[in-house]
Amino acid sequence: MAIIDGCDGECQPRVGVYALTSCYGCQLKLATVQKIMEIANAVSFESFYMLSSASKHPADVDVAFVEGSVSTEKDLEELYEIRKHSRILVALGACSVNGGVQSWAEGEMTHEELHAKVYGTGKIGMKGLQATPISKHVEVDYYLPGCPPEEDEIMYFISAFLFGTFPEPKDYPVCSECRLAGNPCILIERGEPCLGPVTTAGCKARCITFNVPCIGCRGPVPHDTAWFDSLAMTFKNKGISKDQVRERFRIFGAHNPNLEPMLKKIYGGTD
């Protein structure tokens, strides 16, 4: 996995930053980290349109960061191309990792129904698809979640690659960081449906620190350890309805295969 193995700082790893269907917020975050100049000196950006119009698409790179979900056929073709030309592929941000907010219709409406709901009979200039995370289509080496991703994690990922090692993913929930930050728990205190217990840590409980419950933008904790059932039970005991719980879980977690079965287990088949 070592990228600069043996070149002792002489050679620069080639990096590509690409966007599929997204708001470009992840790229913007990457382009505006405090140490962007140091990154630009350490790596060679072969493709990063937000920084340089001399970008190629796709380019042969050591590491590709891909933001956005696959929402059109063009996205899909581009993604295949990017994968072919990249040694390491990192899913960057909520859309790429989990499908993002645009995945809300997953499992509820077909793409045709969704299209009709949004555009009526209007035509759009490309063939749309139901939004999906990139891992549905290509092999993803690392996941860097967040909406947008956190600066320290971006730095950690790039630095780890420069070291010739790999970034260690987080597999524990936002609650842990919330507690260490010394926040009062708003789920306990105010009975608000905070998704901290099922959401991947890394944001240092950003929203709760601002007194707002987590909506799960970093996506469900990996390795099947997001306990939607136990949290739904907790919410149910606080009088929150299945619909409310479901809607909230689905904002950033609609593609998680455990979500529906776990909800059903607690609330039963009906609403």
Added chain:
Amino acid sequence: MRYVKISKQNTYEFLERLKKIGTLYAPHKISEKFFDFCEVDDVKDVMFEYQRTIRPPRRFFYPEREVLFTFDTRKVELYENLPSDKKQILFGVHSCDIVALRTMDSKFIDDQPDPYYKSRRENGIVIGLSCLPDEYCFCNVRRVEFVDAGFDLFFHELPDGFLVRVGTVVGHKLVDPYEGELFEEVCPDDTENMSKFEEKRTSMFTTQGNWDNLRYFMELRLNHPMYIRESEKCLGCGNCTLTCPSCKCYDVQDIPSIDGRTGERIRFWDSCQFRSHGLVAGDHNFRETKQDRFHNRYQCKNSYCSATTTSFCVGCGRCTYFCPADIQFKKNLMEIAGYKGGYS
């Protein structure tokens, strides 16, 4: 032991003077239901009556996250980052938490000496404070409701101030300069009042007797159905261990920097409720399921007491009070051991 008395008014003055010795932390109300140890700015904000803080006092000696050393891979050198010798003064520590700190000492000083912890502990001053229990407390059945060591001073509430027990040489030195000014002699009425307070306190615990044999029932009933039922509710969020005053687990990670050459080694609190806690090379996991992880905490807190004769659990009630899934630790332990009397 030496005993002195201080009035409530003089206590505020004493706190002011403590601020000159080092950084003073004391319980503050941080929201409707929660308290935390915060740095004291205005001494009038210090809470003398509180049940438990959301973060345990161990964090002052063993921070949530610390840089152990920085390194340079090209020079093949590392630079230790030992704590500074600044004084930290903790005011208002309850007896359960004081015993929990002593169990930390048993691991981080006696068992596997940890220079980071040891140095902060040596530069720390611990001032205890009496308390009245709520329904979550069970320090009495763990026999830690009254401490006789582990504090420099211990403040016992009186109607008109505090009766102060002096526990160490450091404690003497805190009292000596103000003897006659802030501190006065204890009179028989004060002793009478302290005795009344203790009597009232004893009667308030919802569990009575002792749980000395709990450890054995925990070991004998490893397959108790409680574990299945309760771990189903568990969110695996780690709040129970992160708020616990006697949890010790940490993880260590190297954070490289963008120069591709230097970096830092950090350690941060871990929890056995997380999947990676039991994960080892080859993708093997000692505690593969949520139930395994849930089970582990119950065993660790109650029957893994190799270095101390008391359990690691000191009955502070945090793991129940701060559990978002409302899992009742005390009640579940009673179910396993078959304790009935006195529970309400």
